[in-house]
Structures are given as C-alpha cells and as structure tokens.
Amino acid sequence: MIRFIAKRLGSGLVVLLVVSALTFFLLYMSSGSIARNILGDQATAEQVAMKEHELGLDQPLLTRYFAWVADALSGNLGASWFSSEPVANSLASRIPVTMTMVFAAMILIAICAALIGVAAAVKRGWVDRVVQVGAIIGDSVPGFVIGVVLVTILAIQLGLFPATSTISPESGADAWVYSMSLPVIALLINGVTGGAQQIRSAVIKQLERDYVRTLRSRGIGEREILFRHVLRSAAPAGLTVLSLQLIGMLGGVVIIEQIFALPGMGPLAVTATGQSDLPVVMGVVMYTVVVVIVVNLLVDILNGWLNPKVRVS
Amino acid sequence: MKFGPKAAAAALILSASLALTACGGGAGAGAAAGSAATALTLGTIQDVRSWDPAQAHVGHLLQPYQAVYDTLILREPDGKLSPMLATDWKYNAGNTKLTLDLRTDVTFSDGAKFDAAAAKANIDHFKTANGPQMAQLASVKDVTVVDADTIDINLTTPDPALEYFLSQAAGLMGSPKALGTDGIKTEPVGSGPYVMDKAASVKDSQTVFTARKDYWNKDLQKYQKLTFKILTDITARTNALVSGQVDATILDPKTGKQAEGAKMQLAANEVDWQGLILMDRDGTKNPALQNVKVRQAINYAFDRKTILDQVMLGQGTPTSQPFGKASGAWTPDLENYYSYDPGKAKQLLKEAGYENGVTLEIPGIPDFQTQISVVQQQLADVGITLKVGAALTNTFTSDVAARKYTTMYFSLFQGQPTVAINQIISTKALYNPFKNAAPELDAKIDAVRNGGADAGKLAQEVNKYVVEQAWFAPLFRVNQMYYHNAKVNVTPQTQQAVPSIYNYSPAK
Secondary structure: HHHHHHHHHHHHHHHHHHHHHHHHHHHHOOOOOOOHHHHHHOOOOHHHHHHHHHHHOOHHHHHHHHHHHHHHHOOOOOOOOOOEEEEHHHHHHHHHHHHHHHHHHHHHHHHHHHHHHHHHHHHHHHHHHHHHHHHHHHHOOOHHHHHHHHHHHHHHHHHOOOOOOOOOOOHHHHHHHHHHHHHHHHHHHHHHHHHHHHHHHHHHHHHHHHHHHHHHHHHHHHHHHHHHHHHHHHHHHHHHHHHHHHHHHHHHHHHHHHHHHOOHHHHHHHHHHHOOOHHHHHHHHHHHHHHHHHHHHHHHHHHHOOHHHHHHO | OOOOHHHHHHHHHHHHHHHHHHHHHHOOOOOEEEEEEEEEEEOOOOOOOOOHHHHHHOHOOOHHHHHHHHHHHOOOOOOOOOOEEEEEEOOOOOEEEEEEEOOOOOOOOOOOOOHHHHHHHHHHHHHHOOOOOHHHHHHEEEEEEOOOOOEEEEEEEOOOHHHHHHOHHEOOEOOOOOOOOHHHHHHEEEEEOOOEHHHOOOOOOEEEEEOOOOOOHHOOOOOOOEEEEEEEOOHHHHHHOOOOOOEEEOOOOOHHHHHHHHEEEEEEEEEEEEEEEEEEOOOOOOOHHHHHHHHHHHHHHHOOOHHHHHHHHOOOOEEOOOOHHHHHOOOOHHHHOOOOHHHHHHHHHHHHHOOEEEEEEEOOOOOHHHHHHHHHHHHHHOOOOEEEEOOOOHHHHHHHHHOOOEEEEEEEOOOOHHHHHHHHOOOOOOOOOOOOOOOHHHHHHHHHHHHHHHHHHHHHHHHHHHHHHHOEEEEEEEEEEEEEOOOOEEEOOOOOOOHHHHHHEEEE
C-alpha cells in the first residue's frame, strides 16, 4: 500500500510541475502589458517601463519561471502585484472558507446521495422515478440559479439566512455556519441528484450480479446482502462519482461565492484572473491542482482498501 | 401512512434546509448592517489595492480612502472646492505656482503632526511611487516649504485640473512617518475621520472603520462605525441592500427596479457617457473613418432616445457631446447636434463615396452586449456593417494603446474638462491611440490649459470641435443608480459614481 501511495504521490508531483509550467507560460504570453493594467489608462510609457522593472517583467521568461519555482519550493508564492498582499496569506485566509463549504456540501451529498440512490435501487417504482426526474432537474439547473432562488425566498422574503456572507473575525462560529447554509444547500441540491443517480445504477448493477443470487439462495437476508456485500462492491463507483463532483464543485463554487459574497477562493480567482495578477493566479492554480491530486489520491486509497485488486493494477 | 412522490421530494429539500437552519443558530443577518444611526454600511464593488495614499484610485475606489485620509481640498457635492487641510490657496499670475495655507491643528492617527513638511512629503511620495493616478501630478515640478503652514506647488506648465486633483487621490495626506513603509500598504495611517479596525476587516470581504477620537472636524464624522462590504457581484449587492445588510450601494437600471420594489431610495447622477469612440480618424487602418462625412453619418444613424429607453430603461439623457454638464464645457447647442436622421446619414455616405457601404470592426464587450447589438442594427439600417470581434480581455488597455481597435463602444467619464481632454482628446490620451491632432484643435487645448479659472468655458471650443468633426458618436449620459435605505440621507456627488464619504448622514 505504501508503494502504491508513493507512486501516486510521485505522479502528482509531476502533474503539479507540468501544470505550473503550462500555466506560467500561457498566462505570461497572453496577458498583454501587465504593468499598464496595474497603472491604468493615465500611465505614461516611462511609468509602465518603471513598473515592469519593479516587477521583474524585463527579465527573460525562463529566468522568471525558474525564480518562481525556486521561491515556491521554499514556500514563498510571492505577493499580489496589485495589493502587495503575500499570496500565501491570501490563500490561507480564503481556503478555509471554500473548503469548509465544499466539504460540508460533499458530506451531505454523500449521505443524501447514498440514501436516495440505494432507496431508488432497492424500492424501484415511484421512488426510482422521482430520483430519475430529480437527477435530470438537478443536473440541468445550474447551482447559481438555485442559489439565487434560495436567496430570494429564504433570505430576502423569509429572512431566515443572510443574503450575503456575514463571515468576519468579529462574528462567531454561528455566523460562519449561518452564512454557509444557503451556499451549501445550493451545492447540495445541485450535486445530490447526480450522485444518487450514479449510486442507484451501481447498486442495481450489483443486485443483478450472480453472487447476489447465490447469497439469496443461501437464505441470507436482504439487509445483510445490501449492506455487507452490495454496497461494498458498489462503493468504488460511488466514490469516483463523488470525487469527480468535488473536483467539479471547485469550479462551481466560484459563482456561488460571488453570489453570496463569501470571501473564498472564487472571488480571489476571478479578480486575479481579470487583473492578470499572475502571482495570485499561480497560487490559485497550484492550490486547485493540489486539491485535485489529494482527492484523487484519497479515492485511490479508499478504492484500494475496498478492493485489493486496484492496488496491483 | 404513505407519502406520495411530491411529498417525498418536498420533504427531502425541506429536511436539508432545516438541518442546516438548525445548525445556524440565531445570528442576525443584519447584525452589522447599520441598524443603528451610529453605524453605516456601504456596499462597494471592489476592495482597495493598497492603503498607501500614493496608490489611491479615483471613481468607486476613492471613497474608502476618504474615510482615513483627509484631502488638502474638499470637493462639495456640487463640485465646488472648499477648504479642508488647506484653508486657502491661490495661483500666481502665470498659473505656474499654487500657494496653499495649511491647518495647524491636525494630527495623524500615529501621532505625527500635519504641517507643510508633511504635505510636501506626501506630494513628493505621490510623484515617485508610481501609483495608478501618478499622472495627476504630472505638471508638478516640485514643492517648496514656505513656512510651517504654507507650501508652494511649482508647476512646469499650468494645470487647471490641479485643484480638482488635490481634492482627489493626489490630495490624500498620509502620515509622513508611515509613507513608504510596508505597514501603510495594509493599514492606513491618515488624519481622516475614521481609523481602520484591522482585526474586524477581511481583505476583499469587508473593511471596518471606527470614528477617530479628537478628529478636528466633527461635522465630517457622522457615524461611530463605518463598514465597506465588498460585493463584486451586482446580484449580491442588490440582495444585500434589499435584505438590509448594507445601507447604500450602486446598482443599475434593471436591478434598481428590484431595489425600488423594496422601497429603496434613488440618488441618481449622470457621470459617464456611452457611445462609439471613432479612433482611427486619419484612416490609418480603416480609410473610411478618415472622412468626416462618414463619421457624421454614423452619428446621424442613431435613435438615441429609443436606445436609451429600451436598453437603459430611460435612465440617462441622450446627447451628442462627450463633455458632461458639470464640466463647464457642456454646450446646450451640442446636446442634440446629431438628431436621428437615417436619410441624412445615407446622403452623407453617398457624398463621401461610400454609398455601397462601410464596414467597422469593434471589440465585443460583455457589459455592453445589448447596446452593441442595437448599435449594429441601427448602423445596418443606413448601410454600415458593424463587425463585432472577440470580447475585450484583460489586455484591453495595452491593446487600445497598441491601436488594435479603430472603433469601440465604451463608457467614459465626463469629468473636469482637462481630465476629459487628457483621457480622450489630447495626443497623449489613451483613447486617442492614433494620436489624431489638428493645429486648430491644439490651439484650443492650449487655451484650456492656460485658461486658469476660465478653463471650463474655453473647453467649450474643444467640445464644439470634436462634435463637429465627429470624433465620437456619443449616445447618452448614463445615470449612476445609487440606492440607499431610509436610515440614511445621501447626497449625490457631481462627476462621481458613488458619493464622497462626507455626503452621508443619519436620517432624522
């Protein structure tokens, strides 16, 4: 298992390096005059040249990339070109907001999707039909639309939640949870239907397998067959779907965070990209790649634990 | 008891909501929303980049700086300039030296004293810190300390906008002890009515200020607590306003309807103009644009009133001139200089030798998609094809400077006349990338620059020239839709999309 994890970590590091190089070069080549973007439309050519020198933009591209890698390896991701705030500080203050929201949504999605998916697979009939229709609706309605509807009804009309984030150092944990509720519900509704559909299919597939018939012929109860055998075999498919949902959610939360004015990674990514604030964009990209690598690694480990054949493949 | 499918689906959504509601506890949504008259919460569209006053910006971004930094000159809501840290100021005969008398009773929040040396330190710092508004002091040669409370600002060339700039970014005064340090980038140190509560502030989310004790001008300090809530998304700003999380914010005509439905009050103010900038007037890349009749035909092609009514819900005023009403350069005769006359447009194209049509290429701009579609349709009606290219990206400023576009649809500031000239007309202006010039126009611009107090009036001639020569095709001046609740009185600030911080007071 350790070798298996080491191999996965090694390939993750390669991915990290390749993505960093690609992002760096593509961003620098497509950003136009960054110094002029920083200084605005009144800047003179001399000012622009001065700013380029200050930011090291007059250095060759390769030199700048290797300098960035060297700094990044020592834990220094640089500072925002626009606000001078260290990128590490920006990430450190925003990652908890985004990740608590994503993990809260994922845990609820996992629980709800498993319950609904299994219920649909076992009960079939109208339960199954509701899940099927729900999956289509859930997949087709974007999370931000659900978010806007939730804000209109639950925040503005009923006043049950804040319309936008109330997270701040002076507000307590309750304000945190309170601010996170609507975004999490929006992500939950959007994600649970698709997850339930996948789990339903995986469970049905397992229920139709020969080993289930054999277990039934031995007189083993349906509940034991379901929880001890079928779910264990169906779990890898469900885990893969959930991991894909989590990775996809990293993109979806960008809009959700904008709508709810949550000080998470989304607004940071949008602002930095719009301004070509490349140190920050690089930091955001690296964070995203690390999350993707870690999630995939965790799913691989879990799948390996559930199914030993995966470890040797 | 059996539940039907509808009940099951409803129960599922409700249970998820309730589960989270239960976790939420009882924190109030509007706890920090300025429910008391001693607190004011404003929704803004962007956080400041750096609190270094030399990195200050204009427009939406000036307001938070005003909370912590006094300016040398105060700009009243109607544009009149009043004393602030400078009690009096006057030019010499040639308008090349501005002498300012300064207050002697002001200290910065770190205890440093405001005096002539501090004012000089700030102006010197602003001139060298390479901030986004450094051009505001481009005409300043140096600053001389005359005595403890007097400075001379010496100019290389007369600049009628200098007093205006000293009420803006260039006039913000920071503590001389903090200028140039890293600390002032994240925590402002000024002599203003408020001090930043750094512990309660979150970058890109909210900035909290508390009233400063012993502030020298209590009339400007109307609240005990001031919060800027950063709400980039217009839907979020609308939701925050109608739900009471912020007391005032800027919206647009469409979201404004929702705010009006929630009984919010409007403080409207025309600041920008929208329309086409016909940049390639020498025909360098598009020969047709060299012909003034073609540019005039473009102007005659638009039914400005209808476009305004349909696209902007009537929030603004149709116009043919790029200078705003408060600029001094605004001229009543130019307001409807190009009335809607498609027949005349076709005739002018024919006279110019383009009766078979003209093609214009413009970049796409996501914010103006609807306007561009309507413009495209109306131009097509007179035989002008508008090809809309790829959307503007973050390379836009450098692309404009590099003459990538011959024409573009945009929204531009209608401010102080010299500022407008420097932005869209002079050969150094970004929005005159082809550096179009004419001796006649140069003479008019020179007259404005040397005109001192008459600069606005003299700029009428510049305005007349660019309208007659159809350098632009302005469509309308647009209302800035600034909404606020009943707890606060707000006075719009001329030539500013958002009011100055001094223009808010608790409603009685």
